Amino acid sequence: EAQVTQNPRYLITVTGKKLTVTCSQNMNHEYMSWYRQDPGLGLRQIYYSMNVEVTDKGDVPEGYKVSRKEKRNFPLILESPSPNQTSLYFCASSFSGTVTGELFFGEGSRLTVL
Amino acid sequence: KQEVTQIPAALSVPEGENLVLNCSFTDSAIYNLQWFRQDPGKGLTSLLLIQSSQREQTSGRLNASLDKSSGRSTLYIAASQPGDSATYLCAVEGTDKLIFGTGTRLQVFP
Numbered sequence: 001e002a003q004v005t006q007n008p009r010y011l012i013t014v015t016g017k018k019l020t021v022t023c024s025q026n027m028n029h030e031y032m033s034w035y036r037q038d039p040g041l042g043l044r045q046i047y048y049s050m051n052v053e054v055t056d057k058g059d060v061p062e063g064y065k066v067s068r069k070e071k072r073n074f075p076l077i078l079e080s081p082s083p084n085q086t087s088l089y090f091c092a093s094s095f096s097g098t099v100t101g102e103l104f105f106g107e108g109s110r111l112t113v114l
Numbered sequence: 115k116q117e118v119t120q121i122p123a124a125l126s127v128p129e130g131e132n133l134v135l136n137c138s139f140t141d142s143a144i145y146n147l148q149w150f151r152q153d154p155g156k157g158l159t160s161l162l163l164i165q166s167s168q169r170e171q172t173s174g175r176l177n178a179s180l181d182k183s184s185g186r187s188t189l190y191i192a193a194s195q196p197g198d199s200a201t202y203l204c205a206v207e208g209t210d211k212l213i214f215g216t217g218t219r220l221q222v223f224p
Contacts, residue, residue: 058211105150
């Protein structure tokens with residue numbers, strides 16, 4: 001089954017404790033992206049990757065890091081989480097490496113930073 | 115900078131009604147526009163993708179139209195059902211990458 005898988009789905013952590021949210025897709029997609037969704041602000045892009053070893057900042061990259069060492073994986077790293085990073089996070093992928101095209105989303109990771 | 119607006123923010127209708135959701139955008143230089151559905155606590159599911167050269171796309175009871183010159187798209191849902199209850203988001207792709215609207219929360223009651 002074609003899917004985008006995120007882990008963990010739910011996480012409560014404390015300020016400053018490094019964490020990683022994993023994202024994996026099994027569709028051989030070139031494009032992968034991370035979004036955060038906050039009430040009243042909608043979905044905002046954090047980072048995206050057009051292909052292996054190619055990453056770029058989205059609209060709200062501060063406080064986040066990403067890597068794309070393999071085509072299927074695109075982890076999101078919070079080196080020193082803060083309460084303003086409490087949010088619902090989505091990973092997404094699409095086939096195209098240029099124009100995004102049809103996006104496939106993971107089920108989301110709800111992060112709470114105390 | 116592209117801005118995407120969806121009106122209304124929430125909509126409640128009885129089962130069986132035909133309804134229209136609206137999406138407007140400020141920059142007409144777009145590559146495509148997508149409509150998504152989001153169920154509570156879930157990810158987004160792509161419903162329809164309209165390329166900039168197209169005027170509309172249809173899938174089952176859903177029909178999406180695109181008028182680039184006026185910066186508008188509509189999602190038409192025919193014969194609505196309780197299972198259509200969800201939040202519907204549009205997203206516009208252009209030089210500013212993919213920009214999402216904040217969505218219309220739809221409730222269809224029996």
